[in-house]
Every structure is written in structure tokens, then in C-alpha cells.
Amino acid sequence: MSTVASAPVKANRLKTSSLNNQLVNDYWAEVFEAKQNGKLVCWYEGVAINPLMQAADVAWVHGEAWSALLAARNNEEPAQTAAEHRGYLKELCSYARTHIGCGVLAQKRGAEASGSSFADALGAGLLGERVPAPDMFISAYPYCSTGQQWDEMLYRLFGKRIPIFNISVPWVWGNKKDSQYLGGSEFNEAVQFMVRQLRECMNFIAEHTGRKYDFDRLCEIMSYVKQAGRLRMEAMDLCMAKPAPASFFDWTTSLAPVNFIKGGPAIVDYFTKVKAEVQERLAAGEGAVRNEQYRLFWDGIMNWNKIGWLANKFAGYEANMVAGRYTHMGFWHEWESIDVQDPLAGMAINYLVCPINLSAPLMIEEIIKLCRKYEIDGMVLHAARTCRAFSNPQYLIAEAVQKRLGIPVAFIEGDMVDESFYKDEIVSSRVEAMLEAIESRRRAGIAA
Amino acid sequence: MPAQAILAQFEAAAEGPLSWATEWKRTHGTRLLGTFPMHFPGEMAHAAGCLPLILQEQQDPITVGHGMIYPFYCGYTRSIVDQACKGEFEALDAIMFGDHCVQVLGAADVVRAKLPNTWVHFYQLISSMSDPWSLSRARETFAQLKAGIEEMTGQPLADDAIRSSIRLFNRNRDLLRQLYELRREGRIQFSARQMQLAVKSSMVMDKALHNELLKQLLAQLLSARPSTGSGVRVYLSGHFCQAPKTGILDLIEDCGGIVVDDDLYHGTRFISTDVDEVGDPLTALAQWYLARNLKVPCPTRVDQKADWETYLLGAMERAKAEGMIVLMAKFCEPHMYYYPEIKEAFERRGVPHLLIETEHELNMLEGLRTRVESFLEVVKRRAGAPTRRVA
Numbered sequence: 001m002s003t004v005a006s007a008p009v010k011a012n013r014l015k016t017s018s019l020n021n022q023l024v025n026d027y028w029a030e031v032f033e034a035k036q037n038g039k040l041v042c043w044y045e046g047v048a049i050n051p052l053m054q055a056a057d058v059a060w061v062h063g064e065a066w067s068a069l070l071a072a073r074n075n076e077e078p079a080q081t082a083a084e085h086r087g088y089l090k091e092l093c094s095y096a097r098t099h100i101g102c103g104v105l106a107q108k109r110g111a112e113a114s115g116s117s118f119a120d121a122l123g124a125g126l127l128g129e130r131v132p133a134p135d136m137f138i139s140a141y142p143y144c145s146t147g148q149q150w151d152e153m154l155y156r157l158f159g160k161r162i163p164i165f166n167i168s169v170p171w172v173w174g175n176k177k178d179s180q181y182l183g184g185s186e187f188n189e190a191v192q193f194m195v196r197q198l199r200e201c202m203n204f205i206a207e208h209t210g211r212k213y214d215f216d217r218l219c220e221i222m223s224y225v226k227q228a229g230r231l232r233m234e235a236m237d238l239c240m241a242k243p244a245p246a247s248f249f250d251w252t253t254s255l256a257p258v259n260f261i262k263g264g265p266a267i268v269d270y271f272t273k274v275k276a277e278v279q280e281r282l283a284a285g286e287g288a289v290r291n292e293q294y295r296l297f298w299d300g301i302m303n304w305n306k307i308g309w310l311a312n313k314f315a316g317y318e319a320n321m322v323a324g325r326y327t328h329m330g331f332w333h334e335w336e337s338i339d340v341q342d343p344l345a346g347m348a349i350n351y352l353v354c355p356i357n358l359s360a361p362l363m364i365e366e367i368i369k370l371c372r373k374y375e376i377d378g379m380v381l382h383a384a385r386t387c388r389a390f391s392n393p394q395y396l397i398a399e400a401v402q403k404r405l406g407i408p409v410a411f412i413e414g415d416m417v418d419e420s421f422y423k424d425e426i427v428s429s430r431v432e433a434m435l436e437a438i439e440s441r442r443r444a445g446i447a448a
Numbered sequence: 449m450p451a452q453a454i455l456a457q458f459e460a461a462a463e464g465p466l467s468w469a470t471e472w473k474r475t476h477g478t479r480l481l482g483t484f485p486m487h488f489p490g491e492m493a494h495a496a497g498c499l500p501l502i503l504q505e506q507q508d509p510i511t512v513g514h515g516m517i518y519p520f521y522c523g524y525t526r527s528i529v530d531q532a533c534k535g536e537f538e539a540l541d542a543i544m545f546g547d548h549c550v551q552v553l554g555a556a557d558v559v560r561a562k563l564p565n566t567w568v569h570f571y572q573l574i575s576s577m578s579d580p581w582s583l584s585r586a587r588e589t590f591a592q593l594k595a596g597i598e599e600m601t602g603q604p605l606a607d608d609a610i611r612s613s614i615r616l617f618n619r620n621r622d623l624l625r626q627l628y629e630l631r632r633e634g635r636i637q638f639s640a641r642q643m644q645l646a647v648k649s650s651m652v653m654d655k656a657l658h659n660e661l662l663k664q665l666l667a668q669l670l671s672a673r674p675s676t677g678s679g680v681r682v683y684l685s686g687h688f689c690q691a692p693k694t695g696i697l698d699l700i701e702d703c704g705g706i707v708v709d710d711d712l713y714h715g716t717r718f719i720s721t722d723v724d725e726v727g728d729p730l731t732a733l734a735q736w737y738l739a740r741n742l743k744v745p746c747p748t749r750v751d752q753k754a755d756w757e758t759y760l761l762g763a764m765e766r767a768k769a770e771g772m773i774v775l776m777a778k779f780c781e782p783h784m785y786y787y788p789e790i791k792e793a794f795e796r797r798g799v800p801h802l803l804i805e806t807e808h809e810l811n812m813l814e815g816l817r818t819r820v821e822s823f824l825e826v827v828k829r830r831a832g833a834p835t836r837r838v839a
Contacts, residue, residue: 087788091520091779139576144550145748148575149785152750156789166576166750168585171548173570175596196581359570360557385520388781392554395516396561 011315012288014250016274023266024256028069034059035132040209043134045099045151046141047169047351048331051225051263051343052198053138055218056205061131062260063150064416067098071304071417079105080418094386094418096150103157105129134158136208138201140167142357144389165204167197172352173359181362182334182353194348221263222343228258229335231271235278236328240374243287244322245278248298249311250288251327258331289315294438297371298324299397300382301390305419313427317435322374326390329366330355360393364400371405378434379409385421406446410434451668454661455642462504462648462691466531469501469652470539476654479601482537484528484545484552485651485689486713486748487573487740489590489733491617491723494655495609496597498541502651505690506531510808516558522779523808524690525551532562542567542600546589548575549748549782552689569596577741577751586734594730610729616655621719623662624650627669628716632708632767636669640684640697640707648691648714680824683769684710685760685790686783688717688748692775693810700773703820709767711744711760712775720744747782756786757793764799771827772801773820800827 034041042053045063053060070076079101084090086104088097137155141147148166155164170190178184206213232254239246254274257267281287296314298321303310314321332338334353338346351357358366371379379401381394398409410430415421449457461468473480481498483490490500505527513530531537532555543559543566545552560568571593574585598605624647630636631643646665650658682705684692691714700707711717721740724732740746745754764772774790776783787803794801802823804816 087791089784089787092781092784096785139750143548143553145548145553145575146550146781146785148750149747149782153785153789155752160752164752166579168574168576168579170572171553171570173572175569175571175592193585200581360561383518388521388550388554391518392550393557394518396557 009316011311016277017253023261027261032130040135041132042136044138045147049140051221055214056209063099064095065260067095067417068304076417093146103154137164142169191348195344198344223340225263226335226338228267228271229332235275238278243292244320245281247288248321248324252302289320291318292320294319294377295322297376297379301384301387303414325355356389360396377438381411383413385415408434408437454665458645458649461652462645465504465652479541482540482543488546491613495613496601496605521551522777525555528555529558532559544569546571546573567600575749577749578753586737590730590733614723618722620655624719641694679704679706680827681708681769683764683772686775688713704824717744747786757790774803776805778805778807
């Protein structure tokens with residue numbers, strides 16, 4: 001057992017991740033050129049509604065994805081600074097601050113359109129400045145009220161002239177006795193409400209493109225999405241093996257194709273290759289970390305500034321982060337519910353059961369199932385400072401897994417894209433304490 | 449009853465809401481239905497024979513609650529969790545709510561976990577206010593709420609009963625608005641602390657009793673000759689779910705400010721809009737829900753037809769206020785989003801304002817005094833004339 005990280009250890013990341021990077025790069029390159037290619041651009045937040053835009057040949061910018069990309073490439077700071085200069089406080093969602101900062105930048109390029117007193121906050125040539133200004137906004141934020149307000153701020157920042165459409169996503173709370181995961185009268189009513197709004201959203205898009213909405217194209221796109229969703233879940237299921245051939249960090253870097261990349265053969269091809277690599281590793285007994293001693297669960301959103309850092313850090317502890325709420329409880333994980341002839345209800349279901357939109361009792365049951373399925377030894381809860389949506393139920397989750405499964409937990413602090421909230425020494429001490437607790441339980445013969 | 453005695457009653461309810469409500473339940477046998485602030489209609493709970501009680505941030509230090517929620521949450525959320533963990537909501541028969549501020553949702557999950565024998569129900573109000581389906585969705589939600597209340601009480605809830613409660617609540621809002629108007633005009637002397645007690649106690653007390661006390665208070669205030677006071681006319685903005693600490697209100701007035709108006713939830717925001725008293729009550733409540741956002745725009749909603757900053761500039765003008773103090777509860781995300789809009793609008797118009805970030809732990813009063821004094825000096829200098837006389 002090694003509870004103190006020694007010499008730098010590299011996680012054994014999936015090689016196919018590089019293909020994901022290519023998909024991401026190609027996607028953004030196309031977005032940057034969208035205006036020159038005569039496409040309208042939609043800025044949106046929240047769940048993966050990009051197929052709705054793709055079917056209408058509209059380019060899309062997902063706010064969180066864009067902010068995460070900037071952070072992953074160490075380019076988030078200028079946009080965050082621009083937002084802070086306008087008066088947005090640091091305790092506000094860092095995704096939003098980064099994206100709104102990009103709005104400030106885009107206004108600068110749009111010059112006279114702005115009216116913002118902070119449009120000159122940044123120098124030229126930064127990545128954050130390349131995202132094209134929006135022609136429409138669509139807000140589709142589950143659970144988190146901040147998401148809807150973030151879009152409203154962008155709408156205001158751009159002079160209240162760009163059309164905006166709000167999809168209100170009901171929280172899956174459960175007043176009634178028949179309430180259950182994916183079922184019950186309230187859930188069914190929420191699905192119907194979502195379907196009504198998705199239809200209205202298609203009308204909104206058609207109105208602004210001036211073209212009849214191509215529903216058949218949406219069905220075709222969703223058939224690829226469904227296949228990708230299935231392959232991803234199957235590949236993740238293979239990680240029940242010991243050692244697990246891939247980690248939560250691999251699945252995090254594989255989110256783009258099921259979050260905002262175009263629905264098409266490329267995303268199916270990507271997950272086919274990912275699954276094949278996982279199968280190869282399985283056959284060879286190769287794990288995502290060397291000498292897997294601990295199997296952990298990550299609760300909470302990703303820290304995009306630290307993804308490689310954290311993957312290596314846990315590999316150094318011989319700890320494999322096998323699964324997580326973020327990766328395993330969202331992103332078309334309920335692919336079976338999608339009817340490719342009429343995909344709206346299936347889309348609505350996936351949006352409703354995304355990793356933040358379940359109330360604690362339902363969420364905890366799903367997490368417990370995953371912990372059992374992947375034979376988890378300990379849980380790391382990432383308290384993202386500016387993402388209350390993910391942080392909200394974490395004490396209840398921690399309490400439940402400790403009581404019901406007897407596994408120790410470690411709370412670590414950080415953030416999605418604001419690196420200043422991450423304190424590595426605190427992370428180290430808490431993780432090491434948890435690993436000691438696992439060891440202690442093993443010595444006492446309580447756990448395997 | 450003398451005015452001081454009425455204010456003492458208001459204070460007892462406002463500062464000890466759970467004790468007051470528990471005693472009411474004991475003596476009147478009514479169910480207690482707690483709600484979260486800010487948009488939930490108490491009328492339906494009242495119509496069902498319950499005492500609707502808007503759960504308040506308590507003054508106590510937050511202790512055991514920190515075992516269930518992170519410290520980077522607003523004081524209201526942390527206080528609610530703390531109260532639930534300490535068992536202080538035990539007397540409540542139900543907690544119902546409909547706002548979906550992400551922090552309050554976190555508190556709601558903890559409250560439900562800690563009160564397994566209490567009906568903790570959520571009826572999500574649409575927060576996008578200007579969609580073609582906003583009104584119908586709000587009505588659907590109120591219909592679900594009605595069904596939930598009927599299930600809790602085991603009794604059908606008649607439309608006439610709801611209308612009757614609407615009339616009572618309208619009367620309460622009207623009486624409180626009269627207080628505001630008289631203060632704005634300088635016809636009565638009423639401090640910011642006293643105004644808060646009047647509004648906050650309305651969130652707790654039985655409405656018929658509260659109306660009676662308000663009527664008596666108004667009569668006495670009008671009969672008293674107001675003493676003329678002088679000071680900088682200040683408008684207070686912000687603080688949604690939780691009431692500003694009365695210590696801060698006192699400090700502003702001690703420093704030479706006279707609070708003449710506000711858009712606080714424990715103030716104008718709460719009483720701005722009446723509900724239609726005829727017709728289908730569920731439709732009337734849905735219309736009220738949308739209308740009040742146009743009357744006093746709320747940053748927790750999104751509404752392309754409303755502008756909070758424009759409203760504030762207009763409200764200051766109507767109240768002849770000379771400066772605005774923004775009270776922002778630390779970690780309040782809706783306020784953090786909208787503050788730059790206000791800041792830019794006020795700077796463009798040259799209207800002075802001061803941002804004060806407040807915390808549950810009241811440990812910054814003396815530092816605040818210097819800032820408020822400086823701000824009021826700046827306002828006076830900008831006015832370029834002797835301080836306006838009030839009344």
C-alpha cells in the first residue's frame with residue numbers, strides 16, 4: 001500500500017483519447033468558421049440539445065464545453081478577468097463567468113453592437129475571442145437556476161436584440177408515492193412538458209433559420225447518438241473488471257462526443273474504437289493505473305484545469321477512479337429510451353435524469369447501485385466551489401454510502417474552471433486519510 | 449392597543465417565527481404549513497385552514513447545519529439546513545415550495561431527509577416568465593399544489609375558500625402599502641427596522657390578526673404629529689430570501705440616512721401585487737405570479753419584459769431618493785448575476801449607489817459604518833446643497 005504519492009506516476013490513459021482531441025479540434029474549427037460559411041450560431045447551456053440545432057444546420061456553442069476547453073488549454077483567465085472587470089463576483093459559477101467573459105470579448109469584435117464599458121478589457125488574439133457571436137440563445141438548464149440566469153445575462157449583454165428561447169427543465173423531486181427513477185406520474189408529466197417545449201424549440205429554430213424544421217434529419221442524428229450512447233455505456237460496463245481497464249478520467253475526456261460533437265458516424269466510430277481498446281486491455285489484464293489497489297468513485301463535476309494532474313495523482317496512489325456521477329449518470333446514459341423514429345421523449349428522459357436533476361433520494365439509489373456494480377472501496381467528493389448544483393447533495397450522498405456500504409469518503413475542494421479554488425496539499429491529506437481508512441478496514445477484515 | 453405594543457407583537461412574530469406559529473397551532477389547532485420564500489402563494493394554504501409560515505433565516509450561529517451543507521452557501525440556505533438539523537421544524541405539518549434557486553434546492557433535500565414524517569413537497573414554478581406557456585404552466589403548477597394540499601388535509605379545497613383568503617391577503621398587502629406610502633410622503637415616522645418588523649411579521653402571523661393590528665397602528669401613526677427629521681434619503685435594494693439584519697438598518701439611519709423606500713423581499717417586493725378576487729382563483733394566482741415580476745422585477749426570474757435596473761431608477765425617482773444602498777447576501781447567485789447591470793445603469797445615470805455584501809455572521813458592522821458614512825457624504829456633496837429636509 002502506498003498512501004504517499006512518490007515519484008511522478010503517469011496514469012495509463014486510453015490511447016483513443018487522442019481521437020477525441022481530434023474530434024474536439026475539428027468541431028471548434030468548424031464553429032470558428034461558421035459565420036464565414038453562412039451559418040447561424042446558437043449559444044446554449046445545459047443539456048445536450050445540440051441535435052436540435054444540427055438538424056437545422058445551425059452551428060452551436062455550448063457554454064460549459066467552451067469554458068472547459070479554455071480551462072483545459074490554460075486559456076480561461078482572460079475571459080474570467082473580463083467578466084470580473086464588468087462586476088461579476090468570483091463566487092459566481094465559473095463556467096458562466098468564463099462564458100460571459102467571452103461574450104464581452106465577442107462584443108469587442110462586434111464593436112458598435114456592444115455598449116459594454118468593458119469591451120476593451122482584453123488584448124487581441126486570445127482563444128476566448130475566437131468564439132463567434134450568437135444569432136440566437138437557447139437555455140436548457142436542468143436543476144441549476146444559475147444556468148437560466150446565465151443565458152439571460154448573455155441576452156442582456158448583447159443588447160437584448162438576439163432571440164432567446166428558454167426550455168424549463170423540471171426537477172425530478174417526487175411528491176407522490178409512485179415516484180421512482182424513470183417512472184411515476186410526476187416524471188411522466190415532466191417528460192410530456194419537456195416534449196412540448198422541445199417541439200416549440202424546433203419551431204423557434206425554424207422561424208429564425210427561415211427553413212422548415214427537418215425532423216427526419218433529427219431522427220437520423222439521434223440514431224447515431226443512441227449508438228454512441230450504447231457503446232459508451234457498454235465500454236464503461238467492462239470496467240467492472242479488476243483491474244479496471246479505464247478510469248473516470250478517461251470517461252471524462254470522452255464526454256465531448258456525447259455532449260456537443262456532431263451526431264454522426266464519427267461519434268459512433270469513436271466509441272467503437274474506445275470500446276475495442278478497453279476490450280483489448282481487458283483481455284491483457286491491463287489496468288488504467290499500475291497495480292490497482294483501490295477502486296474509487298468520483299462524485300461531483302470535473303475540475304477541468306486539473307484533469308491530467310488528478311489522473312496521475314490517483315495513479316500515484318495506485319487508486320483507480322473507476323466510476324463517477326458525472327460520467328456514469330448522464331450524457332445519453334439512458335440510451336435505450338430513445339426511439340429513433342420519434343426521439344423527443346427519449347431526449348427528454350435523458351435530459352431529466354442527468355447527473356444533477358434527480359433529488360437526493362433517487363440520486364443516492366443510483367449512486368449506490370454504481371458503487372456496488374463497480375465494487376467501490378472509497379468515494380471522493382469534489383466540492384466544486386462555484387457549482388452548487390453538483391455540490392448540493394454531497395453530504396447526503398456521503399452519509400448514505402458510509403452508512404449503507406461502509407465505505408470511507410474524502411471531500412476535496414476545487415472548481416470546474418477556476419483553478420484558484422484548488423489546494424493540492426489539502427487534497428493529498430484528505431485522500432491519504434481515506435486510503436488509510438480503507439486499509440484499516442481491510443486489516444480488520446471488513447472489506448476485501 | 450398602543451403602537452409600541454403592536455410593534456412588540458410584530459417583533460415577537462418576526463424574530464421568533466417558529467415559537468409564534470407553534471403557539472398559534474397550540475391555541476387554535478391549525479396545521480402549520482411552512483414555505484420557502486419568494487413566490488409561493490400562502491393564500492391556498494390559508495384557504496385549507498393552515499397557518500402559512502414563510503420560513504426565516506434565524507439569528508443563531510450556524511453549527512450542526514455545517515455538517516450537511518458547505519459554507520459557500522447563502523446565509524438563508526445554511527440557516528434553514530441548520531434549523532432542520534436542530535429539529536426546529538418539528539411543529540410543521542408540511543413544507544411546500546416552488547422556487548428553484550439552486551441553493552434552496554440543496555436545502556430542500558436536506559430538510560426532507562431530516563424530517564421524514566413531514567410533507568416536504570415541491571411544485572416547481574416556471575421561472576421563465578415571458579414564454580407563451582408561462583401563464584398556463586404556472587396555473588398547472590398551482591393546480592398540482594392544490595391537489596397536494598387536499599391530499600395533506602384530506603379535504604377538498606373550494607374555490608370560494610381560496611377567493612376568501614385572496615381577499616384577506618390583498619387587504620394585508622394594501623395596509624402594508626399604506627404604511628409605505630405614508631412613510632414615503634413623510635407623513636409618518638417609521639424606521640427601516642419597524643417597517644421590516646411589520647412586513648416580516650406578516651409572513652408569520654395569522655392574516656386576520658395582522659390586519660387588525662395594522663389598522664390600529666395606521667390610525668395611531670396618522671394621529672401622531674410626525675417630527676421632522678433630516679438626512680439623506682436612501683433607497684434599499686436587494687436581499688431576497690432573507691431579511692437584512694436590523695443592525696444594518698439601524699446603522700444606516702444612525703449614520704444619517706433616512707430609508708424612504710426599498711425593493712426588499714421583506715419589504716415592497718412582498719406586498720407589491722394583489723391577486724384578482726373574482727373568477728378562477730388558480731388563474732388569478734398564476735396571473736399574480738407573472739404580474740408581480742413586472743411590478744417589481746425579480747432577479748431570480750428571467751423575463752425579457754422586465755428590467756430590474758430600469759425599475760430601480762424609476763423607483764428612486766418616485767421616492768425622491770438620493771442614493772441607493774444595495775444589500776447583497778453573500779453567495780446569492782441571482783444577485784451576483786444582475787449586479788453589473790445595475791452598476792452600469794446607475795453609473796450611466798450618475799446615481800450614487802453603495803454595494804454592501806452581507807453575511808449571516810454579523811461581524812462587520814463597525815467597518816461598515818465608515819463605508820456608509822463616506823457614502824452618505826458623497827451623496828450629500830453630489831446633491832451640492834444642504835441636506836433635504838424630510839416631512
